[in-house]
Amino acid sequence: xxxxxxxxxxxxxxxxxxxxxxxxxxxxxxxxxxxxxxxxxxxxxxxxxxxxxxxxxxxxxxxxxxxxxxxxxxxxxxxxxxxxxxxxxxxxxxxxxxxxxxxxxxxxxxxxxxxxxxxxxxxxxxxxxxxxxxxxxxxxxxxxxxxxxxxxxxxxxxxxxxxxxxxxxxxxxxxxxxxxxxxxxxxxxxxxxxxxxxxxxxxxxxxxxxxxxxxxxxxxxxxxxxxxxxxxxxxxxxxxxxxxxxxxxxxxxxxxxxxxxxx
Numbered sequence: 001x002x003x004x005x006x007x008x009x010x011x012x013x014x015x016x017x018x019x020x021x022x023x024x025x026x027x028x029x030x031x032x033x034x035x036x037x038x039x040x041x042x043x044x045x046x047x048x049x050x051x052x053x054x055x056x057x058x059x060x061x062x063x064x065x066x067x068x069x070x071x072x073x074x075x076x077x078x079x080x081x082x083x084x085x086x087x088x089x090x091x092x093x094x095x096x097x098x099x100x101x102x103x104x105x106x107x108x109x110x111x112x113x114x115x116x117x118x119x120x121x122x123x124x125x126x127x128x129x130x131x132x133x134x135x136x137x138x139x140x141x142x143x144x145x146x147x148x149x150x151x152x153x154x155x156x157x158x159x160x161x162x163x164x165x166x167x168x169x170x171x172x173x174x175x176x177x178x179x180x181x182x183x184x185x186x187x188x189x190x191x192x193x194x195x196x197x198x199x200x201x202x203x204x205x206x207x208x209x210x211x212x213x214x215x216x217x218x219x220x221x222x223x224x225x226x227x228x229x230x231x232x233x234x235x236x237x238x239x240x241x242x243x244x245x246x247x248x249x250x251x252x253x254x255x256x257x258x259x260x261x262x263x
Contacts, residue, residue, distance in 0.1 A: 005064050005067075005250065006027060006060070006064070007023060007024055007025070007027050007056055007060055007061045007064055008021060008022065008023055008024070008061065008064045008065060008068070009021075009022045009024065009249075010022045010249055010250065011071060011072070011073050011249060011250070012249060014075075014077070015236075015238055015240070015242065016130065016172070016174075016201060016236070017074055017075040017077060017106055017128075018074030018075065019072050019073050019074045019075075020073070020074065020075050020076075020077045020106070021068075021071075021073045021075070021076050021077065021103075022077050022078075022079050022080060023061055023076060023077065023078050023079070023080065023093065023097070024056070024079070024080025024081055025055060025056045025061070025078065025080065025084055025087035025089065025090060025093055026055050026056065026080050026081050026082045026083075026084070026086065026087060027055065027056050027080060027081060028055065028081065030046055030047065030081075031043070031045060031081040031082040032049060032055065032081065032082035032083070032086055033045045033048070033049070033082040033083045033086070033110075034048055034049060034050055034083055034086070034110075034112050034113075034147060034148040034151060035083065035110050035112060035145045035146060035147050035148070036048070036145075036146040036147075037110075037134070037144065037145050037146065037176070038144055038145075038146070038178060038209075038210065038211055039176060039178060039205035039209045039210070039211050040209060041205070041207040041208060041209050042081060042082070045146075048148040048149075049086065049148075050086075050148055050150060050151075051086070052085070052086050052087070052088045052113070052119075053086075053087075053088050054087065054088050054089045055086075055087055056087070056089075057089075058089055058092050058093050058096050061093060061096070061097075062096055062097075062100065065097065065100060065101065066100070068250070069250070071250065073103050074103065074104075075103060075104055075105070075106045075128065076097055076101055076103050076104075076105050076106070077105075077106040077107070077108060078090060078093065078094065078105070078106070078107045078108070078126070079107075079108040083109065083110050083112060083113070084107060084108065084109060085107075085109050085112070085113045085114070085119050085122070085123070086113070090107070090122045090123075091121070091122030091125050094107075094122070094125040094126055095125060098125075104127035104128060105125075105126045105127050105128070106126060106127065106128040106129070106130065107123055107126045107128075107129050107130070108130045108132075108174075109123065109129065109130070109131055109132065110132045110145070111131045111132050111133060111156045111159065111160055112147065112148075112151050112156065113159075114131065114156060114159035114160055114163055115152075115155035115156065115158065115159035116159070119159075120159065120162065120163045120166075123163065123167075124163070124166065124167055126169070127169050127170065128169065128170045128171075128172070129163070129167065129169075129170070129171050129172070130171075130172045130174050130201065131160050131163075131171065131172070131173055131174065131197075132174050132175075132176065133156070133157075133160065133173055133174070133175055133188070133191065133195075134175060134176045134177075134178075134181060135153060135156075135181070136181070136184050136187040136188060136191060137153055138152065138153040138154075140153075140180070140181060140184075141153045141156070143180060144176075144178060144180060144181060157191065157194075157195075160173070160195050161194060161195050161196075164195055164196055164197060170198045170199065171197045171198050171199070172197055172198065172199040172200070172201050173192055173195060173197040173199070173200050173201065174201040174203055175188055175200065175201065175202060175203060176203045176204065176205060177202065177203065177204050177214055177219065177222065178204070178205075178211055178214070179211075179214075182214060182218070182222065185222055185225050185226070185229075186225075186229075188226075189225065189226060189229035189230060192226070192229075192230050192233065193229070193230055196233075197233065198233070198234065199233065199234040199235070199236065200226050200230060200233055200234070200235045200236070201236055201237070201238075202219055202222055202223045202226060202235065202236070202237040202238070203237070203238045204219055204238060206238060216239040219237050219238065219239050220237060220239060222237075223235055223236075223237045223240075
């Protein structure tokens with residue numbers, strides 16, 4: 001019988017992180033977010049929030065990690081049912097995990113709050129930060145990410161750039177491509193060169209959602225544009241061929257479904 005974990009889930013196979021054990025510091029019945037992205041596998045954002053607060057006590061997470069059996073994990077990843085930087089105790093959580101686990105820590109963020117000095121300070125505790133940038137303007141941010149009122153594209157862009165300047169570990173820029181932004185690759189190349197990430201992740205949504213993913217041939221062609229336009233930066237795509245590890249999840253199917261990890 002699998003352990004009844006509530007705040008940790010997986011490990012799940014990740015094309016970016018290998019075998020990834022997730023930590024959900026939001027863990028409510030509904031997702032907690034300030035975006036309602038067209039492609040979100042968690043479904044519609046029913047209630048936007050910009051409030052950063054403690055949703056899950058760190059002690060509860062650490063207790064679950066203490067019950068974790070031996071298993072193959074490449075990264076421990078803060079993600080979950082919404083935007084992890086809305087959890088005010090994200091920094092505390094990263095520090096606590098590093099005290100008891102040897103694996104590197106990753107954070108997946110939609111970048112909405114990265115304009116905040118405090119949020120950047122907490123993200124900087126991680127070993128690998130993956131920031132989302134699906135938009136190239138305020139209008140495209142509203143169209144693709146359907147962001148909450150008060151979130152500005154300029155604050156996101158400058159926040160990511162400021163974070164990269166001071167971050168000593170690995171920063172990846174994830175770009176989710178859909179029909180409405182796929183023709184604007186030149187703008188994304190310009191923004192990537194402005195930010196100077198360590199890695200560019202060319203993505204399209206392969207998990208169940210309300211839109212169709214772009215075809216493999218289309219994504220790989222766009223990847224080539226990034227390779228030419230962003231010299232010296234590693235570029236990867238969701239369609240790249242890679243060795244798939246035999247990963248056995250410790251979570252039940254319902255837990256994985258609620259976090260959009262299985263159909």
